[in-house]
Amino acid sequence: MKIDYVIKEIKKKKELKDLSEDFIKDRVNEYIKTRKIELSNLDERSGIYKTMFKEIRKICFDSYGLFKSGKSLKTHISTKERLNYYPVIYEKIFEIIGKPNKILDLGCGLNPLSYDFLGCNPEYYAVDLSESELETVNNYFKENKIKGKTYCLDLLKLDYSALPKVDVAFLFKVLESLENIHKNVSYTILSKINSKWIVVSFSKKSITGKPIIKKGRSWLKRMLAELGYWYEVLDIGDEIFYIIKKS
Numbered sequence: 001m002k003i004d005y006v007i008k009e010i011k012k013k014k015e016l017k018d019l020s021e022d023f024i025k026d027r028v029n030e031y032i033k034t035r036k037i038e039l040s041n042l043d044e045r046s047g048i049y050k051t052m053f054k055e056i057r058k059i060c061f062d063s064y065g066l067f068k069s070g071k072s073l074k075t076h077i078s079t080k081e082r083l084n085y086y087p088v089i090y091e092k093i094f095e096i097i098g099k100p101n102k103i104l105d106l107g108c109g110l111n112p113l114s115y116d117f118l119g120c121n122p123e124y125y126a127v128d129l130s131e132s133e134l135e136t137v138n139n140y141f142k143e144n145k146i147k148g149k150t151y152c153l154d155l156l157k158l159d160y161s162a163l164p165k166v167d168v169a170f171l172f173k174v175l176e177s178l179e180n181i182h183k184n185v186s187y188t189i190l191s192k193i194n195s196k197w198i199v200v201s202f203s204k205k206s207i208t209g210k211p212i213i214k215k216g217r218s219w220l221k222r223m224l225a226e227l228g229y230w231y232e233v234l235d236i237g238d239e240i241f242y243i244i245k246k247s
């Protein structure tokens with residue numbers, strides 16, 4: 001079996017049809033490497049293939065497919081949750097960090113469409129895996145004459161050299177899914193981001209709407225202590241925000 005076959009099969013799921021082939025390829029390569037599976041010897045009817053296929057498709061779906069549910073703040077799951085809170089979220093964040101001139105939104109989804117709630121007019125740089133979300137964001141920037149740029153980039157590749165230096169970087173509801181794929185990857189991400197401030201957020205609810213029991217995210221607190229970064233926690237609506245200062 002060839003890797004292209006696996007990629008093609010995974011992309012057959014409607015929500016994953018636009019996911020980058022590179023992203024899927026990396027996940028397949030990681031999977032077969034850790035389990036010492038020889039792809040060329042694998043039969044598509046075998047249990048090993050079926051398990052591999054299901055697990056990789058789930059990884060792709062959880063980080064990418066789950067959120068593709070519309071083209072506006074109201075219909076997109078992540079932004080819908082915080083629609084009523086946007087003004088207060090940005091007000092409270094900027095009370096701590098000051099109003100930024102440049103924002104980098106990593107794993108942005110449709111969050112850049114909340115630009116009007118910012119209460120200032122920064123340059124806006126938006127990064128995501130999803131070409132289709134970025135197209136919506138780009139159109140929004142153009143229509144509203146916002147100085148901004150989008151980047152289609154896999155944060156797990158850890159190469160951020162194309163991204164600009166900014167005043168604040170947002171990592172809203174994205175680190176957890178990256179941690180599920182590469183444990184402790186957040187440590188490298190946080191240290192590599194070229195920004196004085198970083199705001200990381202987590203949802204207090206699971207996708208089914210049930211409260212998340214372990215919402216403390218002790219792994220993030222441990223990393224921040226190791227990195228020696230100051231932080232403050234804000235609890236707003238259904239979300240927890242870590243306002244992090246890189247020193």
Ligand SMILES: C[S@@+](CC[C@H](N)C(=O)[O-])C[C@H]1O[C@@H](n2cnc3c(N)ncnc32)[C@H](O)[C@@H]1O
Nearest residue numbers: 063078107108109111128129154155156172173
């Ligand atoms: C839960 S959504 C959050 C969207 C937005 N940050 C928000 O809070 O409204 C997660 C987003 O991260 C993106 N994403 C997931 N894995 C990624 C990766 N490895 N590199 C870049 N973006 C990724 C997804 O495409 C999706 O748009």
